[in-house]
Structures are given as structure tokens and as C-alpha cells.
Amino acid sequence: MVKYIVKRMIFALLTISALVLITFLMMQALPGDPFIGDKAINPVTLEALYAKYGLDRPFWEQFYQYFTNIFKGDLGISIKYNRPVTSIIAESFPASAELGLRSLVLAVILGIGLGVLAAVKRNTRWDTSAMLIAVFGVSVPSFIVGAMLQYLLAIKLRDWFGSTPFPVMGWKTEAAKFMPALALSLSSLATVARLMRTSMLDVLGQDYIKTAKAKGLSPAGIIRRHAIRNAILPVITVLGPITATVLTGTFVVENIFNIPGMGKFFVRAIKENDYTLIAGITIFYGAFLIAAVFIVDILYGVIDPRIKLSESKE
Amino acid sequence: MSKILDVKDLHVSFDTYAGEVKAVRGVSFYLEQGEVLAIVGESGCGKSVTAQTLMRLNPEPPARIPYGEINLCGHDIIAATEKEMQAIRGKDAAMIFQDPMTCLNPTMPVGKQLAEAIRRHQNVSSKETAKKVVELLELVKIPNPGQRARQYPHEYSGGMRQRAMIAMAVICNPKLLIADEPTTALDVTIQAQIMDLLADVKEKTGTAIILITHDLGVVAGLANRVAVMYGGRIVETADVDDIFYRSAHPYTTALLNSLPNPETDRKPKAGRDPEIDRDTESGQDSEIDRDTGTDRGIERLVSIPGSPPDLLAPPVGCPFASRCNKTMQICREKMPPYFTVGAGHQSACWLLHSDCPKTDSVN
Numbered sequence: 001m002v003k004y005i006v007k008r009m010i011f012a013l014l015t016i017s018a019l020v021l022i023t024f025l026m027m028q029a030l031p032g033d034p035f036i037g038d039k040a041i042n043p044v045t046l047e048a049l050y051a052k053y054g055l056d057r058p059f060w061e062q063f064y065q066y067f068t069n070i071f072k073g074d075l076g077i078s079i080k081y082n083r084p085v086t087s088i089i090a091e092s093f094p095a096s097a098e099l100g101l102r103s104l105v106l107a108v109i110l111g112i113g114l115g116v117l118a119a120v121k122r123n124t125r126w127d128t129s130a131m132l133i134a135v136f137g138v139s140v141p142s143f144i145v146g147a148m149l150q151y152l153l154a155i156k157l158r159d160w161f162g163s164t165p166f167p168v169m170g171w172k173t174e175a176a177k178f179m180p181a182l183a184l185s186l187s188s189l190a191t192v193a194r195l196m197r198t199s200m201l202d203v204l205g206q207d208y209i210k211t212a213k214a215k216g217l218s219p220a221g222i223i224r225r226h227a228i229r230n231a232i233l234p235v236i237t238v239l240g241p242i243t244a245t246v247l248t249g250t251f252v253v254e255n256i257f258n259i260p261g262m263g264k265f266f267v268r269a270i271k272e273n274d275y276t277l278i279a280g281i282t283i284f285y286g287a288f289l290i291a292a293v294f295i296v297d298i299l300y301g302v303i304d305p306r307i308k309l310s311e312s313k314e
Numbered sequence: 315m316s317k318i319l320d321v322k323d324l325h326v327s328f329d330t331y332a333g334e335v336k337a338v339r340g341v342s343f344y345l346e347q348g349e350v351l352a353i354v355g356e357s358g359c360g361k362s363v364t365a366q367t368l369m370r371l372n373p374e375p376p377a378r379i380p381y382g383e384i385n386l387c388g389h390d391i392i393a394a395t396e397k398e399m400q401a402i403r404g405k406d407a408a409m410i411f412q413d414p415m416t417c418l419n420p421t422m423p424v425g426k427q428l429a430e431a432i433r434r435h436q437n438v439s440s441k442e443t444a445k446k447v448v449e450l451l452e453l454v455k456i457p458n459p460g461q462r463a464r465q466y467p468h469e470y471s472g473g474m475r476q477r478a479m480i481a482m483a484v485i486c487n488p489k490l491l492i493a494d495e496p497t498t499a500l501d502v503t504i505q506a507q508i509m510d511l512l513a514d515v516k517e518k519t520g521t522a523i524i525l526i527t528h529d530l531g532v533v534a535g536l537a538n539r540v541a542v543m544y545g546g547r548i549v550e551t552a553d554v555d556d557i558f559y560r561s562a563h564p565y566t567t568a569l570l571n572s573l574p575n576p577e578t579d580r581k582p583k584a585g586r587d588p589e590i591d592r593d594t595e596s597g598q599d600s601e602i603d604r605d606t607g608t609d610r611g612i613e614r615l616v617s618i619p620g621s622p623p624d625l626l627a628p629p630v631g632c633p634f635a636s637r638c639n640k641t642m643q644i645c646r647e648k649m650p651p652y653f654t655v656g657a658g659h660q661s662a663c664w665l666l667h668s669d670c671p672k673t674d675s676v677n
Contacts, residue, residue: 030570206409206416208416210411211411211479213371214371214411215403215430215431216400216401216403216431216435226429248535303422304420304421305468306420306421307464
């Protein structure tokens with residue numbers, strides 16, 4: 001087990017290194033310059049700025065410098081904000097993380113619920129409705145859902161009833177946090193629901209379900225104690241990719257609902273060629289994602305005892 | 315002895331897209347306390363459907379019970395609601411299935427799966443439950459039961475899983491244990507162990523057993539009575555000795571004939587010297603001989619020609635008529651009633667009718 005974890009960590013580091021390199025290469029290819037904007041700038045000043053941020057040095061030197069700094073926990077100074085990238089992340093990540101976590105929880109709980117309902121009430125109105133929601137979730141992008149939620153819950157609800165707990169945007173109240181989380185979760189929720197339905201139908205046809213029935217368990221007991229745990233495995237597998245979807249989705253949804261998260265900084269950094277901030281946020285997200293997938297792998301072994309993490313037997 | 319199970323004229327149908335499949339077409343049998351009844355027949359004859367109907371385990375729909383009576387320990391099974399059935403399943407009647415590899419939940423420790431049945435039907439403390447689980451695993455001869463109870467099914471061998479299934483089935487002391495082909499998925503040496511274990515468990519718990527199988531060899535050791543099923547009907551029922559030595563139905567006879575005989579199988583017939591055969595015949599010849607088999611005196615496995623009736627449109631007459639070598643006009647036109655051959659021995663064959671010419675015996 002320890003060996004396995006160490007091995008995974010080494011792979012994670014290699015992946016992050018590759019990520020840093022690719023991000024660096026792509027930033028070089030970006031057109032534009034962080035310091036040349038609307039105002040004219042003195043060539044001597046420009047020279048001095050390049051020197052200050054190390055942009056006058058050869059590419060490999062910049063890369064090496066940056067790379068070694070990462071291990072010291074230093075992601076450099078943002079060119080535009082003139083603040084350490086780490087402090088920007090520390091300030092904006094909590095809101096993003098909360099949004100991401102809320103939508104992930106919504107996606108998993110509602111998705112599994114819908115999937116189980118659809119499977120148990122197969123070929124009934126319940127099934128059809130659940131799958132209709134799923135198709136809607138997969139096909140409608142989150143920014144449309146976000147706008148629809150704003151329109152329905154914040155504006156129309158007030159028109160009809162005189163007041164509504166949902167503000168059009170913001171990140172203060174529970175109600176305000178619910179809308180972006182739902183908008184962001186819908187596509188993942190749909191994926192989970194469809195997967196859970198298929199998996200559940202498969203499990204319900206298994207012999208051990210018949211065994212459980214022959215023991216005298218009630219249908220609800222069979223589903224709770226025997227079916228869901230076995231059916232949930234494929235859902236755990238997609239949790240990794242879903243985390244990725246939710247993470248990248250935060251950029252868009254944060255913009256729509258004006259949430260003080262990382263997405264805003266990331267988008268602006270790319271627009272303004274803020275090299276250090278782009279690299280910093282990319283690496284942070286990358287590391288976060290790798291960690292998420294790693295946790296999912298461990299979780300898999302916990303839920304299904306047949307799956308042993310490969311190196312653990314040695 | 316009193317009857318714990320009485321089935322009368324049971325019909326079970328499945329509604330499918332192709333139409334109504336009449337899987338069971340009027341089956342009657344009974345079981346007394348501590349008795350072992352074997353239901354034998356080939357695949358698709360309705361034996362498993364019959365067994366599962368006793369506990370109403372077939373999903374309804376598509377399954378349907380258009381007609382019949384089942385009385386299990388005083389409960390009217392046909393009229394029982396799902397809730398009432400839940401109280402009966404596992405307590406009055408329990409079941410073991412064919413494939414132990416797939417019948418245990420892979421994500422739950424075996425002991426916990428055993429404990430579930432107790433917790434469902436008896437009001438006992440968790441400590442007592444755990445004790446009972448270990449006791450039962452010991453009864454089915456699983457070594458190290460305390461430790462084994464905490465393990466998952468994938469840590470058990472196939473034979474051990476079937477033992478665990480048996481333990482799970484008898485844990486609430488059911489009066490009836492239905493074993494649906496309990497040895498089919500196991501290899502031969504384990505089969506014998508499981509059959510011995512069933513006999514042992516029956517001895518210790520006094521439960522009655524319905525043994526469903528297509529293997530007559532399995533029947534001989536354990537069963538008191540045998541019901542032979544064909545085409546959704548019981549064609550012959552008798553004590554186990556009567557079935558083996560005095561069978562009174564062409565299908566039973568054909569089944570018995572198709573059993574491989576370890577005495578004569580694959581040995582050259584008497585009167586021919588195998589040494590000479592090998593020396594005088596050329597290689598090519600013997601190859602031809604091997605194709606035709608019997609020419610060289612090698613006894614081949616016997617099979618019954620034809621295939622079982624299509625239960626979507628079952629024949630009006632005897633279901634076996636199209637494969638029987640003694641078919642008469644009436645066999646195809648009218649379903650034979652049960653003729654009493656001896657004490658507790660009944661057979662549904664027109665050959666037993668008093669008007670039937672006695673030129674040839676049923677066998």
C-alpha cells in the first residue's frame with residue numbers, strides 16, 4: 001500500500017512537471033506582451049520590466065528558475081496584480097472550491113437518486129422523467145442553465161410572488177449559492193444518473209439480489225443493502241473526470257453569477273498575458289485534479305473489497 | 315407425519331412479446347416433514363420455475379399464476395401479499411441456487427450476509443446473531459468459522475460458497491429447503507461433498523428438502539421420492555427405488571438409459587478380442603470405425619432424439635409424444651391422466667391405460 005502510494009506520487013510529480021513544461025511552451029507561443037497595452041511605453045522602462053520579471057533571460061533558464069521555485073512553494077509574482085500568485089490563489093480558491101464541492105455533492109446525490117429511481121421504476125413515468133432530465137443536463141451547457149435559473153428563480157419568481165429568496169447573482173446566502181451549484185452540476189448529474197441507471201439495472205438482475213429476496217428482505221432493504229453499493233462502482237470511476245468537468249466549469253459559472261473565485265483571475269490572466277498567474281493557476285488546478293483522481297482510486301478499493309491496489313500484496 | 319407443502323394443479327405462465335409461455339402446466343405434489351423430494355427433468359422443463367414459484371421469487375409480471383394452489387406450512391402462497399411473502403421467505407422456506415459464484419453479494423462479508431436473515435426474522439441481539447453465524451458456518455464444515463465470517467465471497471472457493479449458501483438458507487430453521495441445482499456449477503468431487511453436506515444438514519435440522527436437478531445420479535443418494543418433469547408437467551412420480559427400478563414412463567426410462575454406465579461404457583463388447591482388432595485392422599479402417607462408433611463395440615452415450623416441446627404453443631396431447639418411441643394415436647390427441655402404478659407411484663402415460671394392448675411393456 002505504501003509502495004503503491006509512493007509510486008503514484010512519483011507519477012504525479014512527473015505529470016505536473018510535464019504540465020509546467022507544456023504550459024510554459026504554450027505561453028511562449030501566445031501573441032502579445034504583458035506590458036504593451038493602450039498606453040505607449042518607454043523602451044528603457046520596458047527593458048527594465050523584462051529584467052525584473054526575468055523575461056529577458058533564455059527560455060530554459062526561465063523554466064528552470066520557475067520549476068525549482070515551485071518546490072519552495074513559490075509560484076512567482078503576478079505581473080498584473082503585482083502580488084504573489086500564491087496569495088491570489090489563497091484568496092480566491094475557497095469560493096471556487098466551495099462552488100465545485102457543492103455541485104459535486106449535488107451531482108452525486110441527485111444523480112444517484114435519479115438513477116436508482118429510474119432503474120427501480122423501469123419503463124414507467126418515473127424512469128422517463130428521470131432520463132428526460134438527464135438528456136437535458138447533458139445537452140444544455142451550464143451557462144444557459146445558469147441564465148435560465150437566474151431568469152426563473154430570481155426574476156420570474158419575484159414577478160409572480162412579489163419576493164424570492166434567490167438573488168440574480170452573488171455569493172452570500174445559501175440560496176445564492178444554490179443556483180450556480182445546480183447550474184454547474186447539471187451535466188455531471190446527468191452523467192451520474194445515466195450511469196447509475198444502467199449499472200443498477202445490471203445489479204438488480206444479479207443472482208445475489210435473488211438470494212437477498214429469498215432471505216425475506218424487503219425491496220427497499222435489498223436496494224439499500226445490496227444493490228446500491230454494487231451499482232455505485234462505475235459512478236466512483238467517473239468521479240475523477242467529473243471533478244475535472246466541474247473544476248473547469250467553475251470559470252464560466254463564476255462569471256455568470258459574479259462569484260469571487262479563481263475563474264475570474266484565470267480568464268483575465270490569459271487575456272492580459274499574465275504569465276506567472278496563468279502558470280500558477282494551471283499547475284494548481286493540475287495538482288488538485290491529480291489528487292482527486294488518486295483519492296477516487298483509493299475509494300474504489302474501499303467500496304469493492306475485490307479490488308486490491310496492485311502493489312499491496314507484495 | 316404431516317404435509318408441510320401441498321401444491322395442487324399449479325400453472326405458471328410468462329407473458330412475453332412472443333406470447334404466453336406456459337412454463338408450468340398443472341403440477342401437483344406434496345412434501346412431508348423431513349422428506350426429500352427430487353424434481354428432475356431437462357433444461358426448460360419448468361422445474362426451476364416451479365421451485366421459485368413456491369417462494370414467489372419469479373418477478374410478477376412477467377410471471378403469472380393463472381391457476382393452482384400452494385399451501386406452505388399453512389400459508390396460502392398464491393393469495394399472499396408481497397409483505398406476507400417477505401415474512402415467509404427465509405423463515406418457513408429457504409432456497410439455495412445453482413451458481414454459488416454469483417449468489418453471494420461480492421461487497422458484503424459472508425458472515426454479515428448470513429446474519430441478515432436472522433435479523434430479518436428473529437429478534438435477537440447482535441452478539442447472539444454473531445454466535446449463530448459462526449455456529450452455522452461450523453455446521454457446514456467451514457474451517458475457522460470465526461475468521462471466515464469476516465471474509466468476502468471472493469476469498470472463498472466455489473464449494474465453500476455453496477456451503478455458506480446452505481448455512482444462510484438453514485440459519486432460521488426453515489421447514490422447507492429448496493435446493494435449485496445446488497451442484498450443477500461445481501466440479502464432481504465438490505458435488506459429492508455438497509450432497510453429503512445436504513444430507514447431514516437435513517439430519518441435524520430436520521428440514522424437508524426439494525432437490526431440483528437434471529442429474530439423476532445426484533438424486534439417488536438423498537431423495538425419498540422423485541418427480542420427473544417434462545414440458546411443464548410432472549410425468550411420473552414415485553419413491554426413488556421405483557423410479558430407478560420400476561419406472562413406468564417412457565421419458566423416465568429414456569432418461570435412465572442416457573445415464574453413462576461406468577461398468578460398460580467405452581469398453582469393447584464381449585466376444586471380440588481387442589488385441590486382435592488392433593493388430594489386424596489398418597489405421598484408416600479404425601478411423602472409420604471410430605466415426606460410426608458402435609461397429610467396434612464401443613458403447614456410446616445414449617441421448618433422447620428430438621427436443622422438448624415449445625411451451626409457447628404446447629402440444630395438446632402428451633408433451634413427450636413427439637420423442638417417444640411408443641407413441642400411439644391418442645398420445646398426440648389427449649393429455650394422459652395419472653395412472654396409479656403402485657403405492658405412491660403415478661405415471662402419466664397412455665400405455666398404462668387398461669385398454670392399451672399389453673404387447674409391450676412401458677419399458
